[in-house]
Amino acid sequence: MPNSTQQFASDNYAGICPEAWAAMAAANVGHVPAYGEDGWTARASDAFRELFRTNCDVFFAFNGTAANSLALASLCQSYHSVICSSTAHVETDECGAPEFFSNGSKLLVAATKSGKLTAEAVRTLAASRSDIHFPKPRAVTITQPTETGQVYSIDEIQALSATCRDLGLRLHMDGARFANACAALGCEPADISWKAGVDVLCFGGTKNGMAVGEAVLYFDNSLAEGFDYRCKQAGQLASKMRFLAAPWVEMLSSGAWLRNAAHANACARRLADQVSGLRGCELMFPVDANSVFIRAPEQSLQALRQRGWRFYTFIGGGARFMFAWDSDPVRVDALASDLRAILGTKADPMSINMP
Amino acid sequence: MPNSTQQFASDNYAGICPEAWAAMAAANVGHVPAYGEDGWTARASDAFRELFRTNCDVFFAFNGTAANSLALASLCQSYHSVICSSTAHVETDECGAPEFFSNGSKLLVAATKSGKLTAEAVRTLAASRSDIHFPKPRAVTITQPTETGQVYSIDEIQALSATCRDLGLRLHMDGARFANACAALGCEPADISWKAGVDVLCFGGTKNGMAVGEAVLYFDNSLAEGFDYRCKQAGQLASKMRFLAAPWVEMLSSGAWLRNAAHANACARRLADQVSGLRGCELMFPVDANSVFIRAPEQSLQALRQRGWRFYTFIGGGARFMFAWDSDPVRVDALASDLRAILGTKADPMSINMP
Amino acid sequence: MPNSTQQFASDNYAGICPEAWAAMAAANVGHVPAYGEDGWTARASDAFRELFRTNCDVFFAFNGTAANSLALASLCQSYHSVICSSTAHVETDECGAPEFFSNGSKLLVAATKSGKLTAEAVRTLAASRSDIHFPKPRAVTITQPTETGQVYSIDEIQALSATCRDLGLRLHMDGARFANACAALGCEPADISWKAGVDVLCFGGTKNGMAVGEAVLYFDNSLAEGFDYRCKQAGQLASKMRFLAAPWVEMLSSGAWLRNAAHANACARRLADQVSGLRGCELMFPVDANSVFIRAPEQSLQALRQRGWRFYTFIGGGARFMFAWDSDPVRVDALASDLRAILGTKADPMSINMP
Amino acid sequence: MPNSTQQFASDNYAGICPEAWAAMAAANVGHVPAYGEDGWTARASDAFRELFRTNCDVFFAFNGTAANSLALASLCQSYHSVICSSTAHVETDECGAPEFFSNGSKLLVAATKSGKLTAEAVRTLAASRSDIHFPKPRAVTITQPTETGQVYSIDEIQALSATCRDLGLRLHMDGARFANACAALGCEPADISWKAGVDVLCFGGTKNGMAVGEAVLYFDNSLAEGFDYRCKQAGQLASKMRFLAAPWVEMLSSGAWLRNAAHANACARRLADQVSGLRGCELMFPVDANSVFIRAPEQSLQALRQRGWRFYTFIGGGARFMFAWDSDPVRVDALASDLRAILGTKADPMSINMP
Structure with missing residues (x-):
């Protein structure tokens, strides 16, 4: 959790x-x-x-x-x-x-x-x-x-x-x-x-x-x-x-000012890379810096909230995930995993193709 | 110094x-x-x-x-x-x-x-x-x-x-x-x-x-x-x-909020007590809290500055000494001592009366 | 003119x-x-x-x-x-x-x-x-x-x-x-x-x-x-x-406050009535009070300006005509006439169809 | 009145x-x-x-x-x-x-x-x-x-x-x-x-x-x-x-701008000239323009009010008289006369000397 x-x-x-x-x-x-x-x-x-x-x-x-x-x-x-x-x-x-x-x-x-x-x-x-x-x-x-x-x-x-x-x-x-x-x-x-x-x-x-x-x-x-x-x-x-x-x-x-920022950016990229191919999940904007905006069905976002994730939906209705100097990549992966689980129950092409 | x-x-x-x-x-x-x-x-x-x-x-x-x-x-x-x-x-x-x-x-x-x-x-x-x-x-x-x-x-x-x-x-x-x-x-x-x-x-x-x-x-x-x-x-x-x-x-x-304040007040009182009787030195206001305003001849204040003390003179032309949660009583005494030395060169009744 | x-x-x-x-x-x-x-x-x-x-x-x-x-x-x-x-x-x-x-x-x-x-x-x-x-x-x-x-x-x-x-x-x-x-x-x-x-x-x-x-x-x-x-x-x-x-x-x-307003409103109505059927001329908003907003081809509006009429086009690009307590109905008719002349040269179906 | x-x-x-x-x-x-x-x-x-x-x-x-x-x-x-x-x-x-x-x-x-x-x-x-x-x-x-x-x-x-x-x-x-x-x-x-x-x-x-x-x-x-x-x-x-x-x-x-001002100034001067010698009555400021400030005993000012005169007393407690483009010299004289009458009951040297 x-x-x-x-x-x-x-x-x-x-x-x-x-x-x-x-x-x-x-x-x-x-x-x-x-x-x-x-x-x-x-x-x-x-x-x-x-x-x-x-x-x-x-x-x-x-x-x-x-x-x-x-x-x-x-x-x-x-x-x-x-x-x-x-x-x-x-x-x-x-x-x-x-x-x-x-x-x-x-x-x-x-x-x-x-x-x-x-x-x-x-x-x-x-x-x-x-x-x-x-x-x-x-x-x-x-x-x-x-x-x-x-x-x-x-x-x-x-x-x-x-x-x-x-x-x-x-x-x-x-x-x-x-x-x-x-x-x-x-x-x-x-x-x-x-x-x-x-x-x-x-x-x-x-x-x-x-x-x-x-x-x-x-x-x-x-x-x-x-x-x-x-x-x-x-x-x-x-x-x-x-x-x-x-x-x-x-x-x-x-150099911490730049390292902190680079780390946060990398976390955003890490999430984006893991979710960008998912069906029913769209990256709303290019992921240039430390945030990822995801458009997904409201029921998927709701499922995400039920798994304990908190996020804002104030721009364009999508979910915003924002990463900081201390964001934990393990947790980023956990979020990506939850997203995959929620969205992929219907349509994860990888799992479908697995023998 | x-x-x-x-x-x-x-x-x-x-x-x-x-x-x-x-x-x-x-x-x-x-x-x-x-x-x-x-x-x-x-x-x-x-x-x-x-x-x-x-x-x-x-x-x-x-x-x-x-x-x-x-x-x-x-x-x-x-x-x-x-x-x-x-x-x-x-x-x-x-x-x-x-x-x-x-x-x-x-x-x-x-x-x-x-x-x-x-x-x-x-x-x-x-x-x-x-x-x-x-x-x-x-x-x-x-x-x-x-x-x-x-x-x-x-x-x-x-x-x-x-x-x-x-x-x-x-x-x-x-x-x-x-x-x-x-x-x-x-x-x-x-x-x-x-x-x-x-x-x-x-x-x-x-x-x-x-x-x-x-x-x-x-x-x-x-x-x-x-x-x-x-x-x-x-x-x-x-x-x-x-x-x-x-x-x-x-x-x-x-309770630090009150201790800090009480300490600062005590430092002000400590200074006031040591200088209140000095000739040519007047306490401008009752010393109720953590500041002491001293009216003294400008040449005395100047002598004080030459000894390295810094203070403001913005209210009524007197010197303001302000004490904080960490003011050092030893330094308060040093200030009092310098004040006595400066003012007392002309008129320290104690020394005059000493045989 | x-x-x-x-x-x-x-x-x-x-x-x-x-x-x-x-x-x-x-x-x-x-x-x-x-x-x-x-x-x-x-x-x-x-x-x-x-x-x-x-x-x-x-x-x-x-x-x-x-x-x-x-x-x-x-x-x-x-x-x-x-x-x-x-x-x-x-x-x-x-x-x-x-x-x-x-x-x-x-x-x-x-x-x-x-x-x-x-x-x-x-x-x-x-x-x-x-x-x-x-x-x-x-x-x-x-x-x-x-x-x-x-x-x-x-x-x-x-x-x-x-x-x-x-x-x-x-x-x-x-x-x-x-x-x-x-x-x-x-x-x-x-x-x-x-x-x-x-x-x-x-x-x-x-x-x-x-x-x-x-x-x-x-x-x-x-x-x-x-x-x-x-x-x-x-x-x-x-x-x-x-x-x-x-x-x-x-x-x-x-009662001048109301008479003045009624007169201005009537002038707007007078213009609206005369131009509302014209081809190429659209009333942009219901004419409830003392203004008439007309949408017409820019060349028509330009022709109107060339005949000496002045008007604003700041809302929605249409021409606004605004009537006051002293607007002259004769001049309202003159404006309507000019509008008819400009717009009607090409396409007044009534007159075309008349034997 | x-x-x-x-x-x-x-x-x-x-x-x-x-x-x-x-x-x-x-x-x-x-x-x-x-x-x-x-x-x-x-x-x-x-x-x-x-x-x-x-x-x-x-x-x-x-x-x-x-x-x-x-x-x-x-x-x-x-x-x-x-x-x-x-x-x-x-x-x-x-x-x-x-x-x-x-x-x-x-x-x-x-x-x-x-x-x-x-x-x-x-x-x-x-x-x-x-x-x-x-x-x-x-x-x-x-x-x-x-x-x-x-x-x-x-x-x-x-x-x-x-x-x-x-x-x-x-x-x-x-x-x-x-x-x-x-x-x-x-x-x-x-x-x-x-x-x-x-x-x-x-x-x-x-x-x-x-x-x-x-x-x-x-x-x-x-x-x-x-x-x-x-x-x-x-x-x-x-x-x-x-x-x-x-x-x-x-x-x-x-030239009305200047005539109007000159007239108002003249009225102030006219009043000042008539009251400047009165005992118990002091001109508070030089009368350069169109106002006259008079310092007089409060009971005198009160008597003036009882005769119907209205004036402000907001600057320095004196009475301010201010003259406009249409001030009537006859009324200025009437004011001066009332002032003389009020103040002179005690001390008008002229009347005292009159046989």
Whole structure:
């Protein structure tokens, strides 16, 4: 029977990885200045600049809701709008946070296929209105990888950013699982961020194995002006900042950020490989990163739940399985086995053909 | 020479206390539901209800800026105002956070002596205007203990809440150092909160020895309606909530919350006792909790800095020394000794009288 | 050739009707108290209460953007959402005003056919999410008549309000052209407002023949608490309020409000009757009030523009003709004639078949 | 006995002056495009540019609350602050509108004598804090003339703007009675606005004799970017804009704007001259514009009220008399006479000396 500590409902369900934990322990020594005036925060900022090989401005926020919403608010005035996909987390799961932090900037949902924004969709939407009665588009936000587990290629991001530059729009990247995208593409972080035209990146730490905390990276330094005040006013300046910063130092220097992501991606691939041929079971989206969306008959999903598995069905009605830095391959196999058992009672071609 | 890890500039400079750390370690096991749907969060909420002996609604926020601002926003509409003292942290050190979260509620500074609000001051200010051109007072906020290190007595709080009820105002308590007030008064938490008429309390965990996190307690449950959504929208809902909640469980059950506070208070008292008789050195405020404000000639303060001590001088020009759960009494004595040496070079009556 | 002063692009293009003008002249005598403390404002408020036969709270705002947005803001907290149709003016043409005034309340677009909201659509949308990551539905807004020129029947409104009550939602009516709905239905204003379950109505004056000003009527008095402060803070309290209020007094007492609307409706009907049989010309929506939406080949619309007619094509690509209190029937006939000439050159079966 | 239509409680109590009225009548002809796309709006904007002899950007808002608050919001982000005097209307009488429109920008009250801001006071306040915990000063607002009826000289404004430039602050002028300042100084509008370093001016029309409407003039065109959207979103874009714009065309071209102001100023001077020598009666502020503040024993003020006079006593406890474009000198004399009679019963040296 499934162990409740090894479900795949969300990568948020995982705890703190050893490297992040060790860093917190190392940081928990003596007294140090508060509000980011400590050495850990300076080192973490430098580590990001080194990793991205550019002199970006680095800030730390408590969670992704705030990181993304504050970043968008810094790009927009209240009468501006932000173009996103219909599955964008900022649109579907932030309870109006972007509108709240920006004091009213409207999110405009562009037509997309399976949650991946395209340059064409951005251009079409941005061109649809140009009168004063409609909020002026000012930014585009993409999630890398998408909420549907797909990774934007370097070319796709470049095409988006070229369109943005052409239209006077800023490009924001929600990188709640940015590390997974890097692991998937095997590229440098710079390649899918500033080198591809991204203006601001929210680099997720929580889903990558930290307790709390996201980094906001401004590659266009001029856009970062006042962002420290913005964070403070919005309740996102940690007094004991070292505990948000130290984990980043260790995660980045040890390579754990990438290993964690690669492991999670591999688990998703492991599941996908085992179920992709099953009759009555369809992979809803390409499995690029650490999630697998499966479309299957409701009775099959119900049978899966009865075997103790927990999962969400909020996008497109399919079952989402999400893997974390510590997901156990044995449990992945157990899930695949259960899926096969449930779906295969009717139609497992392998067993049919066995003598 | 002073050890930089044992300064008394702020209780924010301290790290995580052993009990909080142990709780985080205990919580860092396996996968658990996110966003507060875990067992630790339930237990922490229950622990607060038990400690306060009432069925209050309990929420967790990342820091005091957010906790206090969200609580005030929940009491007010944008056209309301909040009465506070001129030294209130929400007025002087939150970069406009209360106005931001409430979408414009104005803070009204009542005339006070040394930062302690009185029922009379509230009444006078609330009565000063009643026209539509001025934001209608809707809440009063007091800091317990005050930013000047003074503790409101039960009677003082009751007088304030009686006035609030009379005027249709809600009473909010910024309890960033609430534990220190309890330790100082030797009373039950209930005595200076709901039993004394407080509607909402922000109970500080960070300054009490945690890494991050404050609790917001609604004693009037009707006021808590929608506060969970409010926290989520404002970027204050932690996905891995267990790491905010677990420390509370251990802090409250072990009594560390009170021990930590009592220790910090004792350090302040220890310093105050050693310097209170010194010529050229004046205690600016009664030393009720964990801070000591000293007024001394600027050249004396400068001499203190030259000996390596760091402190703030933002309230009234005096030097603030703030003690934490881990402040070292030996270092307190060293500070007192340096103060005596600096001030006493001119005028130590003891040495003058020695034969 | 069309006279530029008799276009049918918008009912906003019309001036001030004689009754409103006379009232402003009558009010422009001597000195009177400002900010609504004058007799005209009192009389206008009473006139509304008499017209609606109920003791509603009455407020005056400068325009519809503000009236509707403030009313919605008074029903919602920032973390709430408002259900509307995809053609709702608050969604499509207010530049994010509802989100701005409410500090982030999200508009949720319900699936509708031709812009008319149904109880079923409200129920389906409201039931689609109930988790904290999505803004909680708190209000429904309908436009009466709709932006597509359709009038909700009493039954339809009752069905909507019953669903709202069932789901704990407030019902707001954007009545920018409320008078046109009354004229169309031949009913009492009360019948399609409070008697049908509407909580708040924004009754449009500008499109009805006034220079500026809308009335906000709260039928549930408890919801009106603080709305005077809200208007003041949001820049919607006129100092010389008499000039917003006096026109209402005269418009309501003279019956001009209804005559103006009936005339505009009749003009729309006059056009619809003359073009409804034309080949290649389709009425996109039932012509219930003062607008006619025509779908015709783009070359036909272009030909119409070449003859000097101006019109908008923003909803569904069709041409919108909108009639005002002073629209000239002769010009309506001229437009119909031009349409016939353009469309009929190819294919008027009647004339072809005539011997 | 005083005629209620000729009180001097507020210049808001006056109606529409003949020139503004005639312009509205002239504009009330036929159909014209809405939302400022009409000829009147273009001509009014040009008239301002001609009057100020510069290519400023011109916008129209419904009232001063909105004009000033929107202008300040355009200069600030939410985490900025605005320096003002303690008597500034934005601080004392806008119900938190600046905080609302800016989403939280805090007003910082500088120490002033009698409500007139000085360069020194600005510098001192701006220098008082530079840490992230306090909203960063970004703008200075002055009211010309002040709420206490004093006029800033060209030199004083230049000194303020020089300090602003030095500190990176924008200078905003609340010109609710800007015309009165021009009349008082006998200068060109440019002299006390852009030539003296003002970035944005809100030029009041309502108190100058119009029904409704203020103009917002951006002398630094770059600051005006997006202000049209800002107005729209904030409910300040009039659909029938011609009725806000036309009065300006006529007021500016006819010189009525200046005549109206000069007349009001003369009435204030007329009262001041008659009461300035009276025993027990003190002019609280220099009478530069159209208001007179009188400090007198409460029993004298009470006696004045008993004779039917109405006035406010909100600033410093004195009685404020405010004169409008249509104030009747005969009534001014009557007020002066009553004041003399009331105060002179004890101590009118003239009558004492009379045989």
